Amino acid sequence: MFTGIIQKTGRLMGRNAGVGGGARLELSAGTWDPPVALGESISVQGACLTVSGIRGDALCFDVLAETLARTNLGAKPIGARLNLERAMRTGDFIGGHFVTGHVDGRSGVAAIGRAGGDRVLKLKCGTNLQAGIVMKGSVAIDGISLTIAGLSEDTFEVRIIPFTWENTSLADLREGDTVNVETDLIGKHVQRYLERTAAPGPRALTMKRLRDAGF
Numbered sequence: 001m002f003t004g005i006i007q008k009t010g011r012l013m014g015r016n017a018g019v020g021g022g023a024r025l026e027l028s029a030g031t032w033d034p035p036v037a038l039g040e041s042i043s044v045q046g047a048c049l050t051v052s053g054i055r056g057d058a059l060c061f062d063v064l065a066e067t068l069a070r071t072n073l074g075a076k077p078i079g080a081r082l083n084l085e086r087a088m089r090t091g092d093f094i095g096g097h098f099v100t101g102h103v104d105g106r107s108g109v110a111a112i113g114r115a116g117g118d119r120v121l122k123l124k125c126g127t128n129l130q131a132g133i134v135m136k137g138s139v140a141i142d143g144i145s146l147t148i149a150g151l152s153e154d155t156f157e158v159r160i161i162p163f164t165w166e167n168t169s170l171a172d173l174r175e176g177d178t179v180n181v182e183t184d185l186i187g188k189h190v191q192r193y194l195e196r197t198a199a200p201g202p203r204a205l206t207m208k209r210l211r212d213a214g215f
Contacts, residue, residue, distance in 0.1 A: 001101075010029035011027065011028045023068060027060075082169055109174070123155060123179065123181070125155055133151065137184050
């Protein structure tokens, strides 16, 4: 479990083919206090990965083919900056929201704008993500805890303060790039509950009916 508050960024040093279509990633990550241990969980661009090797300040991760297909980790160029967050420990301060590190899908960057000192990121919203995105709800973009600031049928917007923009991989984004998206955990449970318990028929309670009613 994570909070979506990025602790540092690393650089992708290598990506080698793994077993069954997977890959082995190597990241330069600097020093950590306390030091990272083998088997530890770290969010890399919002994807929960397990540390499978340590070489100096470099960390290695074995990534499944499913993870490569669902995230942008397979497309990042060598040298790319990646967001990192260690797993939350009991008693840690929660500055963002509960993030599992299980990426729901990718969104394309439709536009990058400004609103005062903030950046405004407009992202394409595929049907696989629409049900889990609500106005003013929480969302994790490349592992960063953000709030939905705008919503349409096929896009959503988030606003990023200067500190977050400058200290994460978001500053490297360009229009047409893709980001990893994890929708709100509670929303997904509500959606699943409604799908399994709502009676069929015109009065059935659905996510669409809730959105139309202003929820």
